[in-house]
Amino acid sequence: MIQPSESSTKAVRAVFVIDPKGIIRAIIYYPLSLGRNFDELLRVLMALQTADAFSVATPADWRPGDDVIVPTAGSCGVAKERMESTDADVTCHDWFFCTRRIEKERVLKTIQQ
8 A cells, every 4th residue: 555655656677778979879668577688688789780880770670680671762763763673682662661681790790890
């Protein structure tokens, strides 16, 4: 039973990922009763570093070697070129959504410098 003037708040744990420029890039909150998943924290860190190094985005559950998301085309002309391209490096699923694979070894070599 909560007494008058007693706080009903619960403690939480938070993980902050802060880049070298001092910018907060990710905040993950966990309730006190839930342990942190260090594999997920490492995955988040690697995904952020990969996104920065290769100017891409990473989908949910991304791991080094998985497909990354290529930035959206800046114009209709570029989108059309992408859709009609036979470039094996980029796979377009629609005019606005393209992916490409970056080999796991290349990702790890780049982000672990």
